[in-house]
Amino acid sequence: MIVEAAPAATGRRTGRLGTALCWAAVAPGLAWAAVRLGGLDRGPLVQLLAFTPYVAAGSLLPLALALALRRRWPTVVAALVTVPLAAVVAPRALPSGQPSVTGPTVRLLTANLLAGAADEAALVDLVRRHEVDVLAVQEFTPEARVELDRLGLDRLLPHRQLHPRPGTVGSALYARFPIGEVGVRHNRGGWGFDQAYGTVAAPGAPPVRVESAHPAAPYAVDQVGAWRADLAAQPPATPDGPLRILAGDFNATLDHSPLRALLATGYVDAADQVGAGLAGTWGPYDGDLIPPVTIDHVLVDRRIAVRAVTVHRIPGSDHRAVLAELRLPAG
Structure with a gap:
């Protein structure tokens, strides 16, 4: 005799799996942002921090995943990773004002x-x-x-x-x-x-x-x-x-x-x-x-x-x- 799982139970398991997947995707970027914004470059983290621009760009992927799966808190945390990383990296691609000088x-x-x-x-x-x-x-x-x-x-x-x-x-x-x-x-x-x-x-x-x-x-x-x-x-x-x-x-x-x-x-x-x-x-x-x-x-x-x-x-x-x-x- 085959007993099929109730649709509600299957949906709950799928929902939990999706939430866990979102948190697993968000966690590395959250740790990276904490180290970068907190100036915690010590030990092996020094070498890793050199790649922050790539992490800033990659942080969009967990945010997109959380949005696609409609997970509220993972979305909020993913945004709290992406926005500050973008704030410290993106200005490097934008020109700044220059002093007015007239020398050579x-x-x-x-x-x-x-x-x-x-x-x-x-x-x-x-x-x-x-x-x-x-x-x-x-x-x-x-x-x-x-x-x-x-x-x-x-x-x-x-x-x-x-x-x-x-x-x-x-x-x-x-x-x-x-x-x-x-x-x-x-x-x-x-x-x-x-x-x-x-x-x-x-x-x-x-x-x-x-x-x-x-x-x-x-x-x-x-x-x-x-x-x-x-x-x-x-x-x-x-x-x-x-x-x-x-x-x-x-x-x-x-x-x-x-x-x-x-x-x-x-x-x-x-x-x-x-x-x-x-x-x-x-x-x-x-x-x-x-x-x-x-x-x-x-x-x-x-x-x-x-x-x-x-x-x-x-x-x-x-x-x-x-x-x-x-x-x-x-x-």
């Missing part, structure tokens, strides 16, 4: 050479084609120094503060204009990356302190402390003093609280200012299934106007170069 335009390029493995000819070609005025380089080796000059970089950008070293720790700053007050900052965390700096004197503008930034990478849990320490040690902006620019591989995105704390001292992220803040700069681009994230930045004093930001692939490097067109206050 300066084109600044930053590039990580991957321990000198990047194609130097491609980098010099970028400098030449885009008439770059200032170049900040990370992972700058003695071999790269020789090859770049052989390709003519010394004629394009004759002023420089160079600190080539084998491997990943070297740093360099090149400019079309004179550079004074030069030096090298030695980060203490991780591999101990160097940061070349100097004061660039563009005609018609006040001097600008430019530094090739390269804090430690949080590639493992035991490196997170070094990463936080290096970011905390970056030179803050001086809103009532000289102009400053930090450009380079920060190993952090705008979803990491230490980078946001640095911005709060008086910098703006150039790409974010012009609606290009979601352009990925680190892939890697060697076939790995890791979507691009934005860890290379040009941070400029809030008194500097940002006209445009673009990213450019350099063969041989796992980073993309970032080119920012800036307008300085008049001197």
Whole structure:
């Protein structure tokens, strides 16, 4: 004898299953939003937070599921995940207001050479084609120094503060204009990356302190402390003093609280200012299934106007170069 389940009982089971499915879909995004909005980037969560823009886009799926199944509270919670994540991510794709300045335009390029493995000819070609005025380089080796000059970089950008070293720790700053007050900052965390700096004197503008930034990478849990320490040690902006620019591989995105704390001292992220803040700069681009994230930045004093930001692939490097067109206050 076959006994069929009552339609009401079957409906209740299906309803419970649908509700459970909704909560299971909503829960990961809820936890992610709590970590991101609460600034709880610690341990392995640091690496994960770099992918927040993808999570923000994906949070629409649980919301759509809850709406389709007509589950009230999962819908409410899903919306409470999607809205704040969108609020912190979406503005990066929208241009912001710029200060009204009348000084010269300066084109600044930053590039990580991957321990000198990047194609130097491609980098010099970028400098030449885009008439770059200032170049900040990370992972700058003695071999790269020789090859770049052989390709003519010394004629394009004759002023420089160079600190080539084998491997990943070297740093360099090149400019079309004179550079004074030069030096090298030695980060203490991780591999101990160097940061070349100097004061660039563009005609018609006040001097600008430019530094090739390269804090430690949080590639493992035991490196997170070094990463936080290096970011905390970056030179803050001086809103009532000289102009400053930090450009380079920060190993952090705008979803990491230490980078946001640095911005709060008086910098703006150039790409974010012009609606290009979601352009990925680190892939890697060697076939790995890791979507691009934005860890290379040009941070400029809030008194500097940002006209445009673009990213450019350099063969041989796992980073993309970032080119920012800036307008300085008049001197």
